[in-house]
Amino acid sequence: MDILQILLNGIVLGSLYACIAIGFSLVWGVLNIINMLHGSFIILGGYLAFFAWQYSGVNPVFLLPIIATALFGLGYLLQYFFINKVVMSPVLTTLTLTFGLDMILYNLMTVFFTATPRRVTLDLGTVNLGDMYLPVDRLMGMGLALFLTALLFLVMRASKIGRAIVAVRMDRQAATLMGIRVNNVYAITFGIGAFMAGAAGVIFSMVFPITTNLTGTFLGKAFVICVIGGLGSVPGALIGGIALGLIESFAGYTIGPQNATTVGFVLMLFLLIVRPTGLVGVKGYE
Amino acid sequence: MAEKLINDDAVDVIMAPFGSGHTKIIAAVAERYQVPMLACVASSVSVYDQGFKYLFGTLAPNTGMTESMVEFFKAKSPDLKKVAVYGRDDVFPKAMASALATSAESGGLDVVYNELYAVGTMDHSAAISAIKSADPDWVYMTGYTQDLILGRKQLADLGVTAPIVTMVTGPAYREFTEGLGELADGVTSSTWWHHSTAYTDAVGPWSTTADFYSDFTAAYKTDPDYVHASCAAAADVLVNAIQVAGSKDKQAVRDALAATDILTFYGPIDFGDNGMNQGREMPIIQVQGEEIMVLYPESIVNADMKMIK
Structure with a gap:
């Protein structure tokens, strides 16, 4: 029974990891930007959910669309007015710019919200399957990961903006000649990434104590998940997240929690050597 | 940061950062420049067993x-x-x-x-x-x-x-x-401390634990925890050491700190040979x-x- 519990723990944890990585993967895959702001976007979504809940008493789940949309707006503006200026530069330039923007956002959040850990204390209980326990808030995270993956899949396949994003990713110049406003597409893509980070932050405010100290941890996880899952494929982040969750869960149980995160990084290095595209990534995106 | 404080700002004393890990790092810098350092949130013996002469901690050993x-x-x-x-x-x-x-x-x-x-x-x-x-x-x-x-x-x-x-x-x-x-x-x-303790006749601006509690809650609208108390007591100890030394000379202040044996609102403070406050009932x-x-x-x-x- 322990093994089943560990398996479930891993899947649920992996789904939370997927929530972290979906937006990051999109921005990295489409814009070739390693978005150092991503962890701070998640924490900002968490803080907005916490304070909105604290002052209004409204369950953060109902606030998710509003907060995620607000993050979309922030992401759109940052990309349109700042990152677009250097988007054609080597990846190190955009990485440095987003790092600088992240320092500003991180410190602003620390000044205004302090680094005190905060959590929405709406304990939603657990679902019990015999001797196995599944926390409802984590199941909501799992639902969100599946929903965001499906939403992204639909947007990319069936919407005009999705096709424009794909076109810009395939050939920027040809897309420009076809009348696509490339800078706008970039900004929308970055905004979608921020939207997904904000949505993850709302759910996380019930699962994790939210503090600016976590931004680097989230960013590190997103990076590992993208390498494991691979870029250029919509389900990559979901598969990479669940793979990492399962690995950490079984490693934590069998060889000790002290070594669990190391195993994830070892797997990332192994994949970089033998399969740079990740588990389901597309060649050319690595 | 520690190097800047010592070399550019010419500080006479350093109040250590939060936690044993950070304190351990900064203590090595303070020792190199022979600047007294007061640690109020470091309780691991491993911070104090490096033979440093300028490091003093107000928390008792966590063991x-x-x-x-x-x-x-x-x-x-x-x-x-x-x-x-x-x-x-x-x-x-x-x-x-x-x-x-x-x-x-x-x-x-x-x-x-x-x-x-x-x-x-x-x-x-x-x-x-x-x-x-x-x-x-x-x-x-x-x-x-x-x-x-x-x-x-x-x-x-x-x-x-x-x-x-x-x-x-x-x-x-x-x-x-x-x-x-x-x-x-x-x-x-x-x-290490709770505001229910009741020390009286203490040196420093708060002669009783109740005085400190009263001033703190009035100012911050919340109860003080051991970090607040330990750090306020560290400031008491520093002022006392400067008064005893009669100057801000680093060596004189260091010697006065080493000889400290006083009662504060936080409790007795008497630094042992390794610089840690002697064990108290926690x-x-x-x-x-x-x-x-x-x-x-x-x-x-x-x-x-x-x-x-």
């Missing part, structure tokens, strides 16, 4: 906390047999977890789980599933507030029902109880409802211990 806790819980819960120890792999939390495991074994308890978790761990479910399988009577977890909030929540999420849950030093901070709500109820901890506290109650020592008890149901 002293665990023996009294084991004996106290054994007395309160005669059925107590098995303990699970789960600590963060970091200077202070690791030292506390190690000390508790040692104290529990020498106290006749069976340590059924004893593991560390890495800094930055986002999930404890694998470890907690293993703890649950070991069916302990007592879960002892160390870490910083965000680790402990997550750990306590996951203990509940995964159905661990140990009657004693200790989180060091979670309940000593208000954000721990605020971040957990009802889940904080019943969690015990050790701490309180065991428990969250009961929305209050932090003192279970030990007898002189300041204000509640009886409750088991978690």
